[in-house]
Amino acid sequence: MGNKIVEVKHLSHRYSVDWAIKDINFEIDSKGVFGLLGSNGAGKSTTMNIICNVLTQTEGEVFINGVDLRHDPIKAKKFIGFLPQKAPLHMDMTVDEYLYHCADIRLVPKSEIPVAVERAKAKCGISHFSKRVISNLSGGYQQRVGIAQSIIHNPLFVILDEPTNGLDPNQILEIRHLIHEIAEERAVLISTHILPEVQAVCDCIMMIEHGKMVFKGSIEEFNNYMEPSVLLVIMHNAPMDDAKFMSIEGIERVERLTKTRFRLHFKGDNGIVKRVVDQAVNNSWHLREISLEKESLDKVFAKLSGKL
Numbered sequence: 001m002g003n004k005i006v007e008v009k010h011l012s013h014r015y016s017v018d019w020a021i022k023d024i025n026f027e028i029d030s031k032g033v034f035g036l037l038g039s040n041g042a043g044k045s046t047t048m049n050i051i052c053n054v055l056t057q058t059e060g061e062v063f064i065n066g067v068d069l070r071h072d073p074i075k076a077k078k079f080i081g082f083l084p085q086k087a088p089l090h091m092d093m094t095v096d097e098y099l100y101h102c103a104d105i106r107l108v109p110k111s112e113i114p115v116a117v118e119r120a121k122a123k124c125g126i127s128h129f130s131k132r133v134i135s136n137l138s139g140g141y142q143q144r145v146g147i148a149q150s151i152i153h154n155p156l157f158v159i160l161d162e163p164t165n166g167l168d169p170n171q172i173l174e175i176r177h178l179i180h181e182i183a184e185e186r187a188v189l190i191s192t193h194i195l196p197e198v199q200a201v202c203d204c205i206m207m208i209e210h211g212k213m214v215f216k217g218s219i220e221e222f223n224n225y226m227e228p229s230v231l232l233v234i235m236h237n238a239p240m241d242d243a244k245f246m247s248i249e250g251i252e253r254v255e256r257l258t259k260t261r262f263r264l265h266f267k268g269d270n271g272i273v274k275r276v277v278d279q280a281v282n283n284s285w286h287l288r289e290i291s292l293e294k295e296s297l298d299k300v301f302a303k304l305s306g307k308l
């Protein structure tokens with residue numbers, strides 16, 4: 001693990017009476033993709049807006065590369081690149097015009113702007129569209145321009161708010177690839193409520209629910225929560241007595257959906273499918289289908305929030 005580029009300490013914010021986030025703590029290493037995951041209203045935007053200095057926190061501290069964001073926002077913001085959910089593009093400008101403009105706003109020295117623009121375009125694969133008016137680019141390429149503006153000043157830390165929202169499946173894969181590439185040189189924080197997104201892109205995950213941090217860890221640790229724990233089975237001659245199912249090692253609970261459809265809740269996955277199939281064959285339960293059910297994101301949220 002490298003140095004910490006972001007340190008968030010006891011961060012809390014309330015808009016009026018209610019706390020939108022409460023006592024959020026995390027650190028972000030200098031390289032890699034970090035996912036901020038949470039359902040709608042969980043507190044992601046509030047957290048990100050504070051880290052980007054769009055919003056000032058009620059309590060707590062944020063340090064960007066060791067600089068206190070509240071006390072020296074101009075210095076701290078030099079380290080940050082930001083792509084909001086709706087990319088702040090000027091649709092009537094060409095890609096070059098727009099990126100020159102962004103570099104200027106980001107206080108890149110005049111003499112260094114041409115190099116900065118070329119570097120950002122090359123990184124985002126848009127050099128061949130330099131003279132193209134942005135409104136004439138596809139959604140995926142517009143998003144690349146949005147990412148290019150976020151790295152125009154070569155920041156150490158980039159925040160991308162729901163970066164693949166509204167893109168088609170091919171564009172999503174391309175943007176995910178690009179996120180990985182830009183994270184080779186810096187830390188990238190993405191916010192999303194899409195579970196496959198974090199699993200595909202992130203090295204580490206932080207999950208917020210009801211304004212509180214409910215999970216913080218590596219993607220491997222997170223995936224442990226996603227292990228399937230339910231078998232969906234269809235049997236045309238199933239036993240009437242749940243105990244018959246429960247006698248199979250690992251089965252903990254039986255949910256009868258219809259006469260022939262069941263959800264078998266199990267713990268551990270050491271050969272559970274084989275054991276159920278063997279038992280069904282030996283007892284002529286007429287097994288027609290058997291499949292593993294993945295946990296839904298809602299359930300994972302609930303589990304991590306301690307509600308289940």
Ligand SMILES: Nc1ncnc2c1ncn2[C@@H]1O[C@H](COP(=O)(O)OP(=O)(O)OP(=O)(O)O)[C@@H](O)[C@H]1O
Pocket residue numbers: 015016019020021038039040041042043044045046047193
């Ligand atoms: N300007 C505001 N004034 C009052 N309450 C707000 C304001 N912005 C957000 N909230 C409340 O703060 C809580 C956290 O909202 P926030 O927008 O941070 O969540 P989120 O995880 O980003 O959700 P979404 O994915 O829907 O954007 C919610 O209960 C929301 O209603």
